[in-house]
Amino acid sequence: MQVKYLCISVFLYVFSLSVYSLTVEKTFYEEHSDPLEQFQTTLQQAKKNNTLILMVIGANWCHDSRALAEQLNSDAVKEVINQHYSLMLVNAGWLTDLSTLLGPLGHPVYFGTPSVFIIDPVHEIILNRPSVQRWQSAHSESDSSLAHYLTLQNEKASERTKLVLTRKSENSQRIAQVLAFEEQQAKRLYHAYSILGPKLAIESQTGHAQELDHLWEEVRKYRYKLQRDLVVLYQSMDNEELYIPEYQRLSFE
Numbered sequence: 001m002q003v004k005y006l007c008i009s010v011f012l013y014v015f016s017l018s019v020y021s022l023t024v025e026k027t028f029y030e031e032h033s034d035p036l037e038q039f040q041t042t043l044q045q046a047k048k049n050n051t052l053i054l055m056v057i058g059a060n061w062c063h064d065s066r067a068l069a070e071q072l073n074s075d076a077v078k079e080v081i082n083q084h085y086s087l088m089l090v091n092a093g094w095l096t097d098l099s100t101l102l103g104p105l106g107h108p109v110y111f112g113t114p115s116v117f118i119i120d121p122v123h124e125i126i127l128n129r130p131s132v133q134r135w136q137s138a139h140s141e142s143d144s145s146l147a148h149y150l151t152l153q154n155e156k157a158s159e160r161t162k163l164v165l166t167r168k169s170e171n172s173q174r175i176a177q178v179l180a181f182e183e184q185q186a187k188r189l190y191h192a193y194s195i196l197g198p199k200l201a202i203e204s205q206t207g208h209a210q211e212l213d214h215l216w217e218e219v220r221k222y223r224y225k226l227q228r229d230l231v232v233l234y235q236s237m238d239n240e241e242l243y244i245p246e247y248q249r250l251s252f253e
Contacts, residue, residue: 028069029058029091035101039088046086046121052157053121054085054150058114059092061204065114068138068146076147084154086121094201095193099186106179109186111227112136118153120161127160128153130231171237178233181244185226188253192219195252218250 032038039055046053056072058065071077072087081087090098092113099108105119107126116135118128126132131149135141153160168175196219199209229245236242 027060028073029060029065029089031091031093035090035098039101042086042088043121043124046119049086051084051086051121052127052154053088053117053119054081055088055090055117055119056114057090057092057098057110057117062092062113064136064138065092067141068114068116068135071138071141071143071146074143074147076143077150080147080150080154085150093197095197097190097193099190103183103186108183109189111189111223114138118150118157120157120164123161123165125161125164127157127164129234133227133231167234167237174237174242177242177244178230178237181233182230185247188250189219189223189226192222192250192252215252222247222250 042053042055045051056068058068060066072081090101092098092110098110102108102110105117105124105126107117107129111133114135115132116128117126117132119126134149135146138146192215196212196215199212199215203209203212226247233242233244
């Protein structure tokens with residue numbers, strides 16, 4: 001199993017393409033020592049410029065993250081970002097725990113790299129939860145599809161913000177129930193990452209890590225299902241019954 005095709009990772013760095021444009025040959029996702037500080041910097045920048053926040057979690061060794069890097073560096077996408085977004089890049093390392101960054105945004109765990117989050121800076125809420133998973137397959141997308149996606153997300157931002165806030169207001173108890181479930185599952189997934197991360201690092205150096213293939217596939221199935229189930233849960237707040245799924249224990253739990 002080639003590590004460069006396993007797209008999940010976490011380290012953090014914030015920058016604006018309007019200030020500094022990186023070529024894909026250089027390190028695109030760079031480490032930053034304090035992601036929360038950088039998020040606050042990006043937040044203030046977005047408020048000052050009246051833009052949304054575009055937060056991208058990716059990794060330089062990840063096939064899909066590198067594809068997204070090329071798209072982000074294209075003229076068509078840079079034009080949209082410079083007009084409507086403040087960009088924050090998060091380098092995902094070896095499955096680092098990002099709960100302190102993502103938790104306050106109501107999305108405590110990332111499910112893969114790259115993950116693209118559109119954030120309302122005023123209310124600090126994620127607006128594109130249903131489509132975050134799409135960009136984990138960025139290699140199958142294009143410059144034009146990303147530019148179109150970001151344009152539409154900006155156009156629908158006010159509508160999405162109103163929807164999310166209304167849902168929170170009218171379904172506060174259900175939201176709390178789902179978030180408690182999500183936080184519980186996030187702890188399980190980060191525990192899995194703490195086992196997989198070192199094995200991925202070993203494989204990157206030696207070409208082999210014991211039991212990595214089996215564990216990776218087991219966790220992949222779990223995280224993909226969890227991500228899909230959470231989208232359904234948040235979209236079904238108005239239903240009469242709210243079904244909270246249960247999962248089998250993972251082999252290492």
